[in-house]
Amino acid sequence: MxxxxxxxxxxxxxxxxxxxxxxxxxxxxxxxxxxxxxxxxxxxxxxxxxxxxxxxxxxxxxxxxxxxxxxxxxxxxxxxxxxxxxxxxxxxxxxxxxxxxxxxxxxxxxxxxxxxxLQVKYNDLGEKTKVTWHSNCHALRVAKCIDSAKNLIRSLKNVELIELEREEECCGFGGTFSIKEPEISNAMVSQKIKDIQSRNVEYMLSADAGCLLNISGAMQKQGVNVQTMHLYDFIAQRIGIRG
Missing domain, CATH: 3.40.50 (Rossmann fold)
Known part of the structure; x- marks a missing residue:
């Protein structure tokens, strides 16, 4: 193919x-x-x-x-x-x-x-861990591909997915929105981070680079000790693909 x-x-x-x-x-x-x-x-x-x-x-x-x-x-x-x-x-x-x-x-x-x-099947080589997932707005409401992302996570036998309480709420990035409305954007990402912290997980995963930049940057400034990782980096790591 x-x-x-x-x-x-x-x-x-x-x-x-x-x-x-x-x-x-x-x-x-x-x-x-x-x-x-x-x-x-x-x-x-x-x-x-x-x-x-x-x-x-x-x-x-x-x-x-x-x-x-x-x-x-x-x-x-x-x-x-x-x-x-x-x-x-x-x-x-x-x-x-x-x-x-x-x-x-x-x-x-x-x-x-x-x-x-492709209906992939993965052999999870990693240690047991807990993760949560952030759905970016366009993937959720326009592309509508979130179920597939979660299916891939759940297929990893040593990974427990703990979903956010307010998963469908925007992280505040929104591309140009975060530049035009920085104060509102900061308030939104702060609420998202509180939700992530409440899950008591090791990783916060997403398949959107913009959201990850926004959330990880705010987490770093706030001193939050949760690792952020792109979904495809996480899967690659779990199944033994080396970058």
Whole structure:
């Protein structure tokens, strides 16, 4: 199987090791992974800020760059939601609507692809541990891939998933929201951290790099002793993939 891999902006700039681990998880299942060196942003920041014409240019670029029939795998619910759902809305009623719909059908968040398409089975090599999970907003409400992420966690025999009391509440990142409304964002992430602390876990996992940056940065400032880790780094570590 040949697949395209879309690394995302934050993945390329900050979470490069996570991208490598995500690719290795695909290769472990026999996939040939194609990484287009000219890939760029999915267009979500401009789209969420109301710059629709500018976002269309980015979307058309991506649809041309990743043309073909291969699945397009993304290690982020945010970018998945944008490219799978929001592209259709962006081009609705235009000459590019059908192109966007066909493109959308090829988009998968990595957990969804591993869980539903490849139906992976993992041998957990790690010690017993307790984790909790943060659902990023776009993965939860737009891409709707959270169940697959939790299925992967629960498949690890030595990992106990303890869910947050207020899991569906935003962490306050929201891309440009955290820049435009820093005080509100800080209040939101502080509430999220209280929920995480109340679970008495070793790790807080998420499959969204933006949320992880926001939560881990606030935790560090507040002196909270809970490790944050990207889902695909955690899985890679548990099954013996070395970065």
């Amino acid at each position: 040949r697949v395209y891999f879309f690394g995302t902006c934050i993945g390329s700039m900050v979470f490069s090791n996570t991208c490598v681990n995500a690719i290795k998880l695909l290769q472990r299942e026999g996939a040939e992974v194609i990484f287009k060196k000219d890939q760029t942003c999915c267009g979500q920041p401009s789209y969420n800020s109301g710059y629709y014409e500018e976002s269309k240019k980015v979307a058309l670029y991506n649809m041309e760059l990743f043309k073909g029939s291969e699945p397009i795998i993304i290690p982020s619910g945010s970018c998945t939601g944008m490219m799978k759902v929001d592209y259709i809305e962006l081009f609705e009623g235009t000459e590019h609507e059908e192109q966007a719909r066909k493109f959308s059908n090829r988009i998968y968040e990595l957990s969804e692809f591993l869980d539903k398409v």
